[in-house]
Amino acid sequence: MLYIGIDLGTSAVKLLLMDGEGTIQNIVSREYPLEFPQPGWSQQNPEDWRQAVLEGIPELLRGFDASQVAGIGAGGQMHGLVVLDEKDNVIRPAILWNDGRTAKQVDYLNDTVGKEKLSRLTANIAFAGFTAPKLLWMRENEPENFSKISKIMLPKDYINFCLTGVHCTDYSDASGMLLLDVEHKRWSKEMLEICGVSESQMPKLFESYEKVGTLRPEIAKALGLPEQVIVCAGAGDNAAAAVGTGTVGEGSCNISLGTSGTIFISSEKFGVDASNSLHAFAHADGRYHLMGCMLSAASCNKWLMEDIFKTSDYAGEQQDITPDRLGNNHVFFLPYLMGERSPINDTNARGTFVGMTMDTSRSDLTQAVLEGVAFAIRDSFEVAKALGIPIQRSKICGGGAKSPLWKTIMANVLNIQLDLPESEQGPGMGGAMLAMVACGQYPAVADACAKLVRTVETVSPEPALAARYEARYQQFRQIYPALKPVFAGLNG
Numbered sequence: 001m002l003y004i005g006i007d008l009g010t011s012a013v014k015l016l017l018m019d020g021e022g023t024i025q026n027i028v029s030r031e032y033p034l035e036f037p038q039p040g041w042s043q044q045n046p047e048d049w050r051q052a053v054l055e056g057i058p059e060l061l062r063g064f065d066a067s068q069v070a071g072i073g074a075g076g077q078m079h080g081l082v083v084l085d086e087k088d089n090v091i092r093p094a095i096l097w098n099d100g101r102t103a104k105q106v107d108y109l110n111d112t113v114g115k116e117k118l119s120r121l122t123a124n125i126a127f128a129g130f131t132a133p134k135l136l137w138m139r140e141n142e143p144e145n146f147s148k149i150s151k152i153m154l155p156k157d158y159i160n161f162c163l164t165g166v167h168c169t170d171y172s173d174a175s176g177m178l179l180l181d182v183e184h185k186r187w188s189k190e191m192l193e194i195c196g197v198s199e200s201q202m203p204k205l206f207e208s209y210e211k212v213g214t215l216r217p218e219i220a221k222a223l224g225l226p227e228q229v230i231v232c233a234g235a236g237d238n239a240a241a242a243v244g245t246g247t248v249g250e251g252s253c254n255i256s257l258g259t260s261g262t263i264f265i266s267s268e269k270f271g272v273d274a275s276n277s278l279h280a281f282a283h284a285d286g287r288y289h290l291m292g293c294m295l296s297a298a299s300c301n302k303w304l305m306e307d308i309f310k311t312s313d314y315a316g317e318q319q320d321i322t323p324d325r326l327g328n329n330h331v332f333f334l335p336y337l338m339g340e341r342s343p344i345n346d347t348n349a350r351g352t353f354v355g356m357t358m359d360t361s362r363s364d365l366t367q368a369v370l371e372g373v374a375f376a377i378r379d380s381f382e383v384a385k386a387l388g389i390p391i392q393r394s395k396i397c398g399g400g401a402k403s404p405l406w407k408t409i410m411a412n413v414l415n416i417q418l419d420l421p422e423s424e425q426g427p428g429m430g431g432a433m434l435a436m437v438a439c440g441q442y443p444a445v446a447d448a449c450a451k452l453v454r455t456v457e458t459v460s461p462e463p464a465l466a467a468r469y470e471a472r473y474q475q476f477r478q479i480y481p482a483l484k485p486v487f488a489g490l491n492g
Contacts, residue, residue, distance in 0.1 A: 001070040001441065004060065005432030006053060007237065007425065008076035008156045010034065010044075010096065010259050013052045015060045016428035020441050022452030024423060028060040035093065040100035040339065040347070043093040046082055046158050053159055057223045066223075071230040071435030072163065073208075075240025075427030076156025078176045081134040084151040091145050094155060095137075097129045097176075098260070098295050100339045100347040105133035105140070109178070113194060115276060121191050123182040123272050123280040124175075128339065128347045129295070132178035135195040152201050156234050164213035164231050167203040172239035174205060175281035182282055183270045206233035208240075208284035209437035209445055232438035234431055235284035238262050238291060241426030243433050245395040246453030248285045248446050253391050255410065255418070256426065257400025261297025261335075261373055263380045265290045265389060277343035277383045284434060285445040290389075292342035292380025297373050298400040300335045300351070304369050309362065318370075318405050320363040326409065327468025331355045331364045332476055333372030334483070342380045344480060348487040354479055370406050371469075374413040375476040381414055393417035396459075397426040411459045413473060415466040420457040 002025065005016040012031040018024050032048035035041075061069070079097040084090060095101070109118060109126035118125050126133055131154070139146045153161065154177070157169045174180040179195065179202070181188045187199050206212055211230050220227040234240065238256060241247075242264050247254035254264045266289045272280045273290060283289040296303075305314055336349035353368065384391060396418045400406050411418045423429045433448045442448040 001439070002064065002068045003070060003432040003435045003439070004057065004072045005425070005428035005430070005435070006072065006074035006076070006156070006159060006234070007240070007428035007431065008049060008074060008159060009237070010077050010098070013049060013056060014425065014428050015053070015056045016425050016432055017060050017064065018429065018432040020436065024425065024429070025064065026060055027425065028056045030056045038101070042096040042099040042338070044096060045093050046090050046155070049155065049159060050162050053162070054222060061224060066225050069225055069229055070441070071232060071439040073232045073431035073433070073435030073438065074156040074159055074234035075237045075431045076154065076159070076173070076234065078154065078173055078236040078238065079129045079131050080155045081131050081138070082153040082155060082158045083138070083145070083149045084153065085148045086150040088151070088161070091148050092142065095134045098338045099134070100128050102128045102133035102137045103347045105136040106347070108136065109133060118178065119272060119276055121188045122178050122180060124178060125276040126178055127341050127345055129341060130176060130178040132191060132195050135197060139196050149197065149201055151203065152197060153203055157203055160212060160231055160234060163215055163219055165216050166213040168206055168212040168233055169203040170206050170208040170233035170235055170284070171282035172208055172284045173236035176236060176279065182280060185282060207286050208233050208235040209286070209434045211438045230435065230439050232435050234434060237427045238264055238293070239281070239284040239289070240430035240434070241397055242266060242289070242430065243284050243445055243449065244423065244426040244428070244430030244453070245397050245421045246449040247395055248283070248449050251389065251391070253394035255377060255394050255396045256398040257298050257373070257396065257406065258398035259297065259299045261294040261377055263292045263377055263384070265384055265391065273383060273387060275383070278380060279342070284430065290384060292383065294335065294373070294376050294380070295338040295341055296335050296351070298398060300333070300337060300369050300373055301400065303337060304365065314403070317362065317366050318403065321367045321405060325367065326412070327465055327472055329364055329367045329371060330357070331360055331368040332479055333368040334480060335369070335372045335376050343383050346484065346487070348491040349480065350487055350490065352483065370409050371413070371472070372476070373400070374410045375473050377410070378413055378473060379477070391416060393419060395419050395421060397421060397424060407459045412461045412465045413469045415461045415470070417461070418459045419455045420459070422454040422456045
């Protein structure tokens with residue numbers, strides 16, 4: 001049988017066709033626009049996602065027997081607010097995960113409602129990207145639209161709704177809304193009340209690997225698929241990527257270098273970082289995880305390469321960064337181009353180069369960006385270590401993992417071994433694997449991971465280089481605290 005994995009990203013949807021043995025048969029990608037109505041704002045039209053998926057699946061299946069497709073599973077960008085009216089029409093563009101318009105609402109939740117109460121109700125505190133502050137912003141700034149809300153969904157849930165007609169979400173994605181009681185896996189009535197919405201406006205909750213429905217007849221016809229194709233609930237992109245990289249069970253770790261950057265630590269039991277610097281979310285395997293998320297990771301490199309240097313030759317820009325230069329760069333980069341989430345939680349933070357001189361070169365800036373993202377990942381890594389979680393090695397995935405140089409930098413900044421999975425399609429592969437479990441191909445997510453996920457490369461740290469990066473990191477971590485009041489003034 002065949003399975004379709006949907007990776008609904010920020011810039012494009014990636015569609016993946018995989019057989020039951022884990023072999024990827026085809027991949028198709030469709031891009032769509034991203035809107036920035038004001039500095040720090042970020043939104044998209046859900047219709048663009050729908051169209052990209054419905055046009056992409058027939059292309060994905062070209063040359064294959066569509067009757068063999070058994071299931072579909074999606075991993076999607078998290079936290080985005082999708083609101084439907086009583087006729088299931090989209091009310092306004094989706095406010096995305098990396099949108100920073102909700103600073104006022106975040107302050108209200110964290111300072112007035114209180115971090116302790118939020119953590120008790122949802123296991124997390126408020127971040128600008130989360131869905132709950134977006135609802136408060138909408139209630140305050142768009143009351144007419146707010147009054148029309150019949151259903152509240154997340155991006156990949158909207159795709160599942162288009163496919164099945166079911167208003168659904170999964171626990172991993174819902175964990176990032178600040179509306180879910182993560183420990184008990186139910187909507188928090190108190191949080192819903194704070195945000196002025198009711199449980200009837202929320203989608204039905206499922207485990208990621210559970211069936212939510214089958215294809216609508218008209219959708220099946222349009223896609224050339226059987227109506228009995230099973231659609232599972234799917235997962236937030238990081239949880240889906242974790243499945244796709246085999247990051248399940250106790251203490252397993254994955255680092256994702258995509259548009260955003262994450263460090264993902266799976267756990268058998270529910271647990272909360274006392275300072276709430278890391279997110280405490282449900283996992284797609286039915287259990288839990290801790291996650292640190294930075295808003296700009298590989299997107300920092302894309303910004304420098306394409307917007308500043310006006311080139312798409314990423315490898316060419318990195319070729320002058322020889323091994324002897326690693327850990328010796330005098331330029332630092334703070335990767336806060338969209339503000340920052342974990343662990344500093346500061347919407348005012350901005351991207352910054354520090355230490356430039358008259359002899360600073362293009363390659364120095366390129367190196368600084370790669371190192372700055374690695375240092376910022378380590379910030380969350382240090383929080384996990386402080387909780388007593390021993391992390392000896394980690395998987396690594398995402399577009400940034402294609403760079404041998406970046407993997408070397410990351411392994412030495414963190415001073416751990418990094419394993420590269422055979423497939424680079426983390427969220428899409430994870431979505432397909434969740435569909436396999438929903439269809440009964442495998443009894444549980446862990447079984448699918450054990451069978452299908454294979455490591456093709458391991459990058460190990462070098463003691464001397466790791467030591468140099470340790471010294472550089474101690475310098476890096478002093479820069480943001482020094483600039484924090486400056487950032488606040490710039491955006492005040």
